[in-house]
Amino acid sequence: QQQVKQSPQSLIVQKGGISIINCAYENTAFDYFPWYQQFPGKGPALLIAIRPDVSEKKEGRFTISFNKSAKQFSLHIMDSQPGDSATYFCAARNQGGKLIFGQGTELSVKP
Amino acid sequence: GAGVSQSPSNKVTEKGKDVELRCDPISGHTALYWYRQSLGQGLEFLIYFQGNSAPDKSGLPSDRFSAERTGGSVSTLTIQRTQQEDSAVYLCASSLALGQGSEAFFGQGTRLTVV
Numbered sequence: 001q002q003q004v005k006q007s008p009q010s011l012i013v014q015k016g017g018i019s020i021i022n023c024a025y026e027n028t029a030f031d032y033f034p035w036y037q038q039f040p041g042k043g044p045a046l047l048i049a050i051r052p053d054v055s056e057k058k059e060g061r062f063t064i065s066f067n068k069s070a071k072q073f074s075l076h077i078m079d080s081q082p083g084d085s086a087t088y089f090c091a092a093r094n095q096g097g098k099l100i101f102g103q104g105t106e107l108s109v110k111p
Numbered sequence: 112g113a114g115v116s117q118s119p120s121n122k123v124t125e126k127g128k129d130v131e132l133r134c135d136p137i138s139g140h141t142a143l144y145w146y147r148q149s150l151g152q153g154l155e156f157l158i159y160f161q162g163n164s165a166p167d168k169s170g171l172p173s174d175r176f177s178a179e180r181t182g183g184s185v186s187t188l189t190i191q192r193t194q195q196e197d198s199a200v201y202l203c204a205s206s207l208a209l210g211q212g213s214e215a216f217f218g219q220g221t222r223l224t225v226v
Binding site: 006034036041042043044045046049089096097098099100101102103104 | 115144146159161167204216219
């Protein structure tokens with residue numbers, strides 16, 4: 001089954017707090033796991049990505065944690081800012097190139 | 112071009128009419144994807160191309176939907192006999208290759224409204 005399940009659907013965080021979004025997948029053929037950020041009226045833009053041979057990747061305030069045995073991965077946004085308010089999508093790509101997205105998380109960071 | 116270009120940006124059509132949506136990928140990108148995003152929903156995979164070939168058409172919702180890619184570049188998504196449930200934003204993305212670590216860049220999308 002080629003599905004990616006994402007939670008929560010929406011998230012409200014205070015400025016300076018940590019935002020955590022979780023994803024789970026079923027297909028072990030996935031070999032690339034990107035996170036995308038989408039602002040209203042815009043196309044999604046790549047935020048950060050990880051391969052399954054790495055357990056964690058950090059870029060600035062954004063960190064992906066990857067648990068291969070549990071088939072789960074998560075995005076952590078440290079020191080969340082109002083400008084981070086957007087919809088976040090996790091995704092997974094299989095070796096054939098098919099890129100499947102989660103349902104998205106609408107993040108709102110309150111000042 | 113500098114990015115993925117989609118046209119038109121907005122399209123309003125009457126139920127039953129056919130529509131064509133166009134995607135110009137980034138020059139040199141061999142992989143091209145089509146997704147559909149309904150209001151407040153996730154990205155529903157439709158089809159992807161490697162060059163001019165479509166290895167996976169499983170996401171096309173019905174036989175009213177078809178897509179082609181010519182010259183390894185421009186792609187057209189055609190919806191025949193449009194229905195109101197086809198109303199959504201149609202997003203196109205391209206990437207340098209289908210391999211690991213190849214980022215997919217998205218266009219701004221075509222907002223289709225069927226009235």
